[in-house]
Amino acid sequence: MSVRGRFFLISWIAFVGAGLISWVMPSFSLSFLILVPLFVLGITDCLQTSHSVRRNFPVIGNLRYFFELIRPELQQYFVESNSDGRPVPREMRSLIYQRAKLDNESVPFGTQRDVYEASYDWVNHSIFTSKFPEEELRFKIGGPQCTQPYIASRLNISAMSYGALSPTAIEALNKGAKKGGFYHNTGEGGISHYHLQGGDLVWQLGTAYFGCRTQDGRFDEVAFQQKSKLPAVKMIELKLSQGAKPGKGGLLPGPKVSPEIAQIRMVEAYKTVVSPPSHVEFKSSDGLVQFLKKLRMLSDGKPVGFKLCVGKKWEFIDICRAMIRNDIYPDFITVDGSEGGTGAAPLEFTNHIGTPLNEGLHFVVETLRAFDLKDRIRVIASGRVFDAFQLLIKLALGADGVNSARGMMMALGCIQALRCHTNHCPVGVATTDPGLYKGLHVPSKAERVAHYHEKTIHALKEVSEAMGIQSFSNLSKRDFYRRIDTHTQSNFEEVFPTAERGILLKKPDQLSPYWRKFFYEEDSFSSDLPVRA
Ligand SMILES: Cc1cc2nc3c(=O)[nH]c(=O)nc-3n(C[C@H](O)[C@H](O)[C@H](O)COP(=O)(O)O)c2cc1C
Numbered sequence: 408m409s410v411r412g413r414f415f416l417i418s419w420i421a422f423v424g425a426g427l428i429s430w431v432m433p434s435f436s437l438s439f440l441i442l443v444p445l446f447v448l449g450i451t452d453c454l455q456t457s458h459s460v461r462r463n464f465p466v467i468g469n470l471r472y473f474f475e476l477i478r479p480e481l482q483q484y485f486v487e488s489n490s491d492g493r494p495v496p497r498e499m500r501s502l503i504y505q506r507a508k509l510d511n512e513s514v515p516f517g518t519q520r521d522v523y524e525a526s527y528d529w530v531n532h533s534i535f536t537s538k539f540p541e542e543e544l545r546f547k548i549g550g551p552q553c554t555q556p557y558i559a560s561r562l563n564i565s566a567m568s569y570g571a572l573s574p575t576a577i578e579a580l581n582k583g584a585k586k587g588g589f590y591h592n593t594g595e596g597g598i599s600h601y602h603l604q605g606g607d608l609v610w611q612l613g614t615a616y617f618g619c620r621t622q623d624g625r626f627d628e629v630a631f632q633q634k635s636k637l638p639a640v641k642m643i644e645l646k647l648s649q650g651a652k653p654g655k656g657g658l659l660p661g662p663k664v665s666p667e668i669a670q671i672r673m674v675e676a677y678k679t680v681v682s683p684p685s686h687v688e689f690k691s692s693d694g695l696v697q698f699l700k701k702l703r704m705l706s707d708g709k710p711v712g713f714k715l716c717v718g719k720k721w722e723f724i725d726i727c728r729a730m731i732r733n734d735i736y737p738d739f740i741t742v743d744g745s746e747g748g749t750g751a752a753p754l755e756f757t758n759h760i761g762t763p764l765n766e767g768l769h770f771v772v773e774t775l776r777a778f779d780l781k782d783r784i785r786v787i788a789s790g791r792v793f794d795a796f797q798l799l800i801k802l803a804l805g806a807d808g809v810n811s812a813r814g815m816m817m818a819l820g821c822i823q824a825l826r827c828h829t830n831h832c833p834v835g836v837a838t839t840d841p842g843l844y845k846g847l848h849v850p851s852k853a854e855r856v857a858h859y860h861e862k863t864i865h866a867l868k869e870v871s872e873a874m875g876i877q878s879f880s881n882l883s884k885r886d887f888y889r890r891i892d893t894h895t896q897s898n899f900e901e902v903f904p905t906a907e908r909g910i911l912l913k914k915p916d917q918l919s920p921y922w923r924k925f926f927y928e929e930d931s932f933s934s935d936l937p938v939r940a
């Protein structure tokens with residue numbers, strides 16, 4: 408007999424049995440309170456056509472969906488070891504929570520890492536420790552073409568839109584940024600009231616130009632000019648791509664476009680909005696730098712930059728050439744790694760598209776150096792930077808500062824339940840459901856965001872002192888090591904070599920085979936300057 412048949416047989420026996428017992432013992436009739444809902448559930452399972460498991464195994468088939476639902480929690484609470492857990496390992500999550508709550512963050516008994524395992528990284532300390540100056544923990548963004556430079560922290564809040572995050576989450580992040588003196592990137596969803604809580608903002612413009620767009624989705628100069636002059640807006644970031652889904656546009660379904668979101672983003676309420684995969688305002692590297700110039704001019708000289716995940720190398724080289732050709736330079740470039748986070752993205756995009764952060768950062772930094780642009784453009788890195796050592800590695804590779812998205816979400820109370828895309832975030836961080844986001848207590852979470860930042864920057868200072876350096880410009884890639892296998896290690900200079908300054912301004916045939924391959928993915932040249940179109 409099929410399980411379905413057995414379900415009807417058992418139901419019949421249960422109902423008849425319960426009826427007979429209730430006849431002699433009336434209080435037993437309460438059992439119908441359980442039997443009737445289970446029977447209705449079983450009938451619904453049999454009649455529905457979407458799930459074969461439920462159809463074939465009425466009632467008990469639902470257990471599969473229940474366990475699937477709580478799989479991340481089961482994994483986290485019962486299976487995962489300290490170094491397991493993706494995307495943020497348990498060890499890092501615990502550290503962020505401890506720092507955010509000002510709990511004891513020291514660990515007992517020594518490292519749990521296998522220091523002889525391939526890809527283990529470490530840094531050499533000095534016998535002669537240093538006193539690291541406080542002013543080194545901040546850096547100036549704004550080249551000669553900018554009239555309102557900004558002094559940024561080495562660690563900041565990465566782009567996350569209002570809509571992807573809840574209003575209370577945005578408010579707590581912004582208040583945290585104010586308390587700790589670091590910036591808060593708005594993400595591409597525009598500037599909301601929740602962003603204006605006193606913290607410094609980087610206003611991000613994506614391909615849909617939310618907050619400064621015309622009805623047909625083009626860039627609206629007047630709206631941009633007005634909002635970019637808000638005192639809270641310290642810098643402007645043009646998003647070209649994002650590591651978790653490079654080359655992928657977005658779609659905000661009509662039902663999610665509430666009147667409030669519509670007003671912030673300058674779109675029609677309850678109408679689906681499409682973010683194209685690339686910009687409609689420019690179609691070439693020259694167009695990009697000219698657009699950056701326009702943004703700087705309209706914002707009265709605030710620092711402007713762009714964010715990208717490195718894809719085709721020649722395109723970035725072409726952008727550098729366009730900077731020189733047009734004599735227009737961004738004030739900063741944000742390099743996002745393919746390991747970066749997102750609210751929602753297709754699996755192929757998150758898993759396999761775009762360059763991981765270390766390689767992307769190395770490429771951007773060395774290309775800028777090779778065009779002799781490194782000193783005038785600041786580089787900001789993002790992608791799984793959670794502690795001070797990871798931050799220091801990015802600085803050693805040539806970044807000036809880092810942005811963190813998921814680290815800051817953890818400081819807000821994210822438990823990595825991995826439901827950001829369902830609107831059912833249990834802790835009210837990534838949801839638009841008031842029943843959930845009202846549970847996020849803004850004042851205490853703002854404190855936690857500020858504490859996480861403060862403690863991580865403090866750890867950065869302590870590690871730098873242990874290395875005996877007094878400036879991040881003294882960081883040497885030769886002090887950082889990576890284990891290749893049990894018996895061999897390489898220093899970071901060997902893994903991520905430094906290019907000679909200005910080498911790409913010379914003839915390419917003067918490049919060594921290594922750098923030809925690095926910049927142009929070719930071993931040799933038959934023609935001059937291979938800028939492909
Ligand atoms: C919930 C969420 C929303 C995001 N929204 C944006 C966005 O609007 N614009 C953008 O450039 N990046 C966005 N990102 C990517 C982050 O800004 C950042 O580049 C990436 O997550 C870096 O990795 P991290 O989370 O490891 O720090 C988002 C990330 C998350 C987790």
Ligand code: SF4
Pocket residue numbers: 816820821822823824825826827828831832833834835836837
């Ligand atoms: S707790 Fe919320 S924000 Fe964190 S991963 Fe889960 S759904 Fe996303």
